[in-house]
Amino acid sequence: MSGVRAQQKQKTxxxxxVAAFNQLSAEHSFSNLSLREVAREAGIAPTSFYxxxxxxxxxxxxxxxxxxxxxxxxxxxxxxRIASGGSVINTSVLTFMEFIDTSSxxxxxxxxxxxxxxxxxxxxxxxxxxxxxLELAHYLEAETPCDANHAYMQAEAMVTLVFNAGADAxxxxxxxxxxxxxxxxxxxxxxxxxxxxxxxxxxxxKPS
Amino acid sequence: MSGVRAQQKQKTxxxxxVAAFNQLSAEHSFSNLSLREVAREAGIAPTSFYxxxxxxxxxxxxxxxxxxxxxxxxxxxxxxRIASGGSVINTSVLTFMEFIDTSSxxxxxxxxxxxxxxxxxxxxxxxxxxxxxLELAHYLEAETPCDANHAYMQAEAMVTLVFNAGADAxxxxxxxxxxxxxxxxxxxxxxxxxxxxxxxxxxxxKPS
DNA sequence: TATTTTAGCGTACAAGTGTACGCTGAGATT
DNA sequence: AATCTCAGCGTACACTTGTACGCTAAAATA
Numbered sequence: 001m002s003g004v005r006a007q008q009k010q011k012t013x014x015x016x017x018v019a020a021f022n023q024l025s026a027e028h029s030f031s032n033l034s035l036r037e038v039a040r041e042a043g044i045a046p047t048s049f050y051x052x053x054x055x056x057x058x059x060x061x062x063x064x065x066x067x068x069x070x071x072x073x074x075x076x077x078x079x080x081r082i083a084s085g086g087s088v089i090n091t092s093v094l095t096f097m098e099f100i101d102t103s104s105x106x107x108x109x110x111x112x113x114x115x116x117x118x119x120x121x122x123x124x125x126x127x128x129x130x131x132x133x134l135e136l137a138h139y140l141e142a143e144t145p146c147d148a149n150h151a152y153m154q155a156e157a158m159v160t161l162v163f164n165a166g167a168d169a170x171x172x173x174x175x176x177x178x179x180x181x182x183x184x185x186x187x188x189x190x191x192x193x194x195x196x197x198x199x200x201x202x203x204x205x206k207p208s
Numbered sequence: 209m210s211g212v213r214a215q216q217k218q219k220t221x222x223x224x225x226v227a228a229f230n231q232l233s234a235e236h237s238f239s240n241l242s243l244r245e246v247a248r249e250a251g252i253a254p255t256s257f258y259x260x261x262x263x264x265x266x267x268x269x270x271x272x273x274x275x276x277x278x279x280x281x282x283x284x285x286x287x288x289r290i291a292s293g294g295s296v297i298n299t300s301v302l303t304f305m306e307f308i309d310t311s312s313x314x315x316x317x318x319x320x321x322x323x324x325x326x327x328x329x330x331x332x333x334x335x336x337x338x339x340x341x342l343e344l345a346h347y348l349e350a351e352t353p354c355d356a357n358h359a360y361m362q363a364e365a366m367v368t369l370v371f372n373a374g375a376d377a378x379x380x381x382x383x384x385x386x387x388x389x390x391x392x393x394x395x396x397x398x399x400x401x402x403x404x405x406x407x408x409x410x411x412x413x414k415p416s
Numbered sequence: 417t418a419t420t421t422t423a424g425c426g427t428a429c430a431a432g433t434g435t436a437c438g439c440t441g442a443g444a445t446t
Numbered sequence: 447a448a449t450c451t452c453a454g455c456g457t458a459c460a461c462t463t464g465t466a467c468g469c470t471a472a473a474a475t476a
Contacts, residue, residue: 004473005422005473005474008423009423012424027325028325029325031239032325035463047424108323115320116237117236118235154395154398161365161369164368167322167323171327183364187365189402190401191365191398193405197398197401198398198401212442213442213443213444213451216443217452242434243435244434252454253456254434254435255455258435259452259453259454264434417476420474424471424472428467431463431464432463433460433463434461434462435460436458438455438456440452441453441454442453444449444450444451445449445451446447446448
């Protein structure tokens with residue numbers, strides 16, 4: 001009942017996940033991965049793969065979950081930094097860029113499968129992103145003069161811009177990333193400004 | 209010298225391109241295409257493929273060009289509609305959504321290869337997008353009270369949002385698309401408002 | 417201790433891939 | 447009319463892929 005058996009199983013299962021993430025890169029996407037190669041890197045026979053996942057798809061969805069998890073953990077850390085006096089926009093952007101940098105393969109997975117060929121994948125990634133939008137919307141509604149609807153649209157726009165900037169950052173060097181980040185911050189300010197303009201008072205009917 | 213020969217060659221070349229586009233779908237991306245299948249659909253032997261393209265990569269880059277071309281043509285048409293009295297934001301968004309709808313496979317190609325596994329592809333798509341950003345920036349600088357720098361950032365943000373909304377629209381029904389479009393239009397207004405606020409006068413140093 | 421469960425292995429196979437090579441016949445060129 | 451060019455074909459080959467099947471040994475259970 002010590003669970004030596006189950007413990008070892010979890011270990012190789014994790015080895016498969018790690019192997020799969022390791023094989024992702026700028027020029028290798030998840031759909032390029034082969035069951036055999038992943039199994040090889042994990043140190044097991046190809047057929048043993050099936051003891052852990054029904055197929056590559058199931059592995060992939062697990063990976064999306066894992067990527068979403070680390071992202072969420074990172075953003076929780078960001079919230080802590082903000083609570084102790086950091087600027088919201090700056091801290092959030094910085095934290096996200098950190099994610100791109102230290103977990104680029106996890107980000108790549110989310111980025112690519114967001115528009116990939118499996119509806120289940122797209123939905124899974126969309127759910128992860130939606131998570132952020134809602135959280136940010138909630139924050140904006142509480143902390144800024146903005147009704148719920150505009151808070152949501154504002155959050156959606158912001159998350160979209162941040163996510164896309166992350167994608168661009170993947171191909172860039174430090175210098176370019178700094179410029180990109182600076183532009184991004186300005187763009188987020190635009191949105192905040194605009195949303196607060198339209199989202200406050202009774203300006204809601206038509207724009208000027 | 210009549211060119212019967214060259215003419216026929218162009219014809220099968222185009223058949224290959226069309227065949228490749230036809231095989232794209234929600235669940236089939238370019239990297240999933242096989243040379244043999246494309247050749248089969250185009251009605252030629254696999255080995256004849258090489259008479260037209262060095263490899264699938266070269267086909268793909270040609271397809272990106274073609275997709276960019278149709279997009280540019282559509283947007284030129286949008287400019288005409290605007291010139292004859294349409295709202296800029298509404299007309300542009302509507303035209304873009306039309307592109308998603310009538311040329312979804314061309315859009316899918318741009319969308320996916322933007323974050324694909326080939327640097328050349330990513331660069332090619334980025335160039336197409338950059339084209340729009342610059343054009344829009346130029347327009348904004350001329351028509352709104354916005355300095356060049358802010359006009360660029362504003363255009364970049366807008367194009368990003370529109371492009372991403374297009375991606376989301378691919379998976380949605382008419383009802384959802386309408387809501388999405390409406391949200392998008394609000395978000396573009398935010399950006400316009402914010403950019404005009406920061407980009408006018410001498411507010412440029414620090415945000416409030 | 418005897419029995420059952422199961423993670424992992426090796427073999428085997430059918431299917432699909434890219435592409436090298438040499439041929440053919442119809443246009444183009446001289 | 448004689449020659450050249452070259453788009454398209456068929457054959458062939460070496461690989462890689464997913465996965466079905468049955469075995470083994472070690473852990474779990476009874």
